[in-house]
Amino acid sequence: MTVIRVGTRGSALALAQTRQVAERLAKAAGAEIEYVTVTTEGDISRASLASLGGTGVFATALRESLLAGECDVVVHSLKDLPTAEHEGLRLGAVPKRADVRDALCAADGATLATLPEGARVGTGSPRRIAQLGAARPDVTAVDIRGNIDTRLGKVADGELDAVLLAAAGLGRLGRADAATDLLPIEDWPTAPGQGALALEVRAERGSRELERGLGSVDHGTTRATVLAERLVLAGLEAGCSAPIAAHSFVDDDLIFLTATVYSGDGTQRVTSSHAATPESRRASDLADAAREVAARAVEELLGNGAAELAPKEEAP
Structure with missing residues (x-):
């Protein structure tokens, strides 16, 4: 039986989400899976993601392993993947997206609205820090690193009053019950x-089994909507750690996109919303519509001063 070598980071969350998608890949491909654990810069360094630059700190080592032929496919959290194409690689599949929302995990079941004044809220995300400053300027954002259990432990032991995490990560680890407030995407x-998630492979076509598996797990609507969101980052020339939010979805044969750029403290923001009608539900037409809404959003954001709020990412 064909063996597909799947590269993954070694964290509990990375392994959990990789196993979930790899099981589907194996079933569709009629293949066995061999896991290849790769240590990335983001796993080694304890510095804040903002100081590391954010972009690529979790992806570079996985990509190097793939290009070196040590694995056949690597699994990324898509929000950690740089927007620029990488020579010799392609995006093989984007599975159906999980819950896009952020989750507040707080002591005593508190919500964002009921956190006490002066509460200490942990997050390593400049976007979340900015949003917290806008929504609750009376609380303090604390820059933290570490896996989900480590972060939740800081709440349990009283070091922090709450942490902000991705609902999808909590769900994939079976910790969804830790969320005390699921923050609505509209607000x-x-x-x-x-x-x-993103399944990245080498640019040349892989084995018949691998290509069959990739085609099975790819979700066209998710691929189009995340393309629109990521094109906002690319168009603003900002890294994935910039205080930028973007949400796209398809409804009633329209693709919608709303993007917001924040100042670091959340006191200023610029928002743009657009919609486009794909000619059909074919992947190419959805992608064309995604590019259209993203281009219009970027033009409007830049015209309204977004570049001053989220400076361009510096080249490494």
Whole structure:
């Protein structure tokens, strides 16, 4: 039987989400799965994601392993994947997206509205810090790193009053019950690509079994909507750690996109919303509509001063 080698980070969340999609890949491909654990810069460093630059800190080592032929496919959290195409690689599949929302996990069942004044809320995301500053300027954002259990432990032991996490990650680890408040996407938009996974492969066509598996797990609507969101980042030339939120969805044969750029403290923001009608539900037509709404959103955001709020990402 064909063996498909799947590269993944070694964290509990990365392994859990990789196993979930790899099981589907194996079934569709009629293949066995071999897991290849890769250590990334983001796993080694304890520095904040903002200081590391955000973009690529979790993806680079996985991509190097793939290009070196050590694995056949790698699984990324899509929000961690740089927007620029990588020479020699392609996006093989984007499975159906999970819950896109952020979750507040607080002591005593508190919600964002009922957190006490002066509460300490942990997050490593500049976007979440900005949103927290806008929604609750009376609380304090604390920059933290670590896996989900480590972060939740800081609430349990009283070091923090709450942490902000992705609902999708909690769900994939079976910790959805830790959420005390699921923040509505209309009021609290999330990172481009949040809740989605990316299966990256080498540019040349793989084995028949691998290609069959990729085709089976790919979800066309998710691929189009995350494309629209990520094109906002690309168009603003901002990294995935920038204080930028974008949410796209398809409804009534329209693709919608809303994107927001925040100042670091959340006191200023610029928002743009657009919609387009794909000619059909074919992947190519959905992608064309995604590009259209993203281009219009980026033009409007830049015209309204977004570049001053989220400076361009510096080249490494």
